[in-house]
Amino acid sequence: MNEGLLSSVAESLDKGRIRQDNEAIILSAAERVFARYGFRGTTMQQIADAAGLPKANLHYYFGNKQTLYLRVLEEILQDWLAPLESLCASADPKTSLADYVGKKIAFSFERPEASRLFANEILQGAPVVSPLLKTQLHDLVAQKARILDCWIAGGKLRQMDTTHFFFTVWSMTQTYADFDIQIAAVLGSDSRTKDAQARATAHVFDCLWRICGLEEEQ
Amino acid sequence: MNEGLLSSVAESLDKGRIRQDNEAIILSAAERVFARYGFRGTTMQQIADAAGLPKANLHYYFGNKQTLYLRVLEEILQDWLAPLESLCASADPKTSLADYVGKKIAFSFERPEASRLFANEILQGAPVVSPLLKTQLHDLVAQKARILDCWIAGGKLRQMDTTHFFFTVWSMTQTYADFDIQIAAVLGSDSRTKDAQARATAHVFDCLWRICGLEEEQ
DNA sequence: GTCTATATCTAGATAGAC
DNA sequence: GTCTATCTAGATATAGAC
Structure with a gap:
């Protein structure tokens, strides 16, 4: 016994x-x-x-298949949203933004499958995450856009459409995961090498600072 | 008879x-x-x-299904590539770029399904269009990037990574078709209204001119 | 807990009536 | 040229041996 x-x-x-x-x-x-x-x-x-x-x-x-899909998507959503926390009203704008966008690019290079799965879910009409997007993401973006608006009002950032700014950051960064294959085809080489990633990152930051009017050393 | x-x-x-x-x-x-x-x-x-x-x-x-898919994709590819023709070495940079990017945005708003189908094809590893991307698109982008490089050398455009610039333009504009549902969820309203489209277009051009250093009236 | 064998359904594709 | 009825393959899901 x-x-x-x-x-x-x-x-x-x-x-x-x-x-x-x-x-x-x-x-x-x-x-x-x-x-x-x-x-x-x-x-x-x-x-x-x-x-x-x-x-x-x-x-x-x-x-079943549905449950397995939900479990996978659940984990991804948290990681997809997490970088937004970098944007904090009391922090320095350039540091915050660099942190945020840096995390978004890192996500694209480190977890391309996660990014593509999320992209697929949205492309297919967001049957699962739609409710979450309309509440959690909607509120979170509204809140973070207000922070950017404050920075603009304080002259720390150039005037811009702060809500659409997020769409631009998401697309610019996620494209390196989602359209990976197209980018590799155009570059004619593996886009997953360290060099290729560094070049992509430099380009994204270059665009970012120009959009935000933060090119010059602060 | x-x-x-x-x-x-x-x-x-x-x-x-x-x-x-x-x-x-x-x-x-x-x-x-x-x-x-x-x-x-x-x-x-x-x-x-x-x-x-x-x-x-x-x-x-x-x-069969395969042939039907090929027929649909074939038509889309031509329309997807067409806007690139706007970039012409002998034309005015700002006019050319405005024409090119304007056509890309218009495509997103007028043929969102076509854009999403192309996105789906790439996401799934471009099983059909991969050969075309590696030859036709690769060569076309190389050629158009050279035009941008000339403009930069002539002081008409700010220094930038001209190949990655295309990735940025594609992603910024296509996101309004491909991630339509996410954008509508965040905006809390239909993103297909004329007003929403005008706001998105204005934002994209705003970003574009800042990246290219063409904000001020020439 | 694990996995073979199978039930059930739905997919792509086609034969043949009209 | 059109469409109903059906074939076959492959999908999700499960029962039951181990």
């Missing part, structure tokens, strides 16, 4: 770890596949192959 | 017109559906429903 207890404890610990590991493997594989083919274009078999696990395991861990 | 001849001629003319009409209806419906769900996420049934025709007709006119 003791042996039974011990072995079942050891077993459940093992099972817990196996479950955690497998779930992580599946989520990562799902991110890659959903990113390429979107929700409907992706098959559970593709994800299973990418994860190196039998298809039935995905159903065992996540129940 | 005369009657037979006449009626068969009339019939074939009619059939020709019906064919043309139906093909146009199907292509337009296919563009809308492929734009939302990508190649694999789209079903022939969806396109048939969107076109208001039986599914079998699509196969009758286009053979």
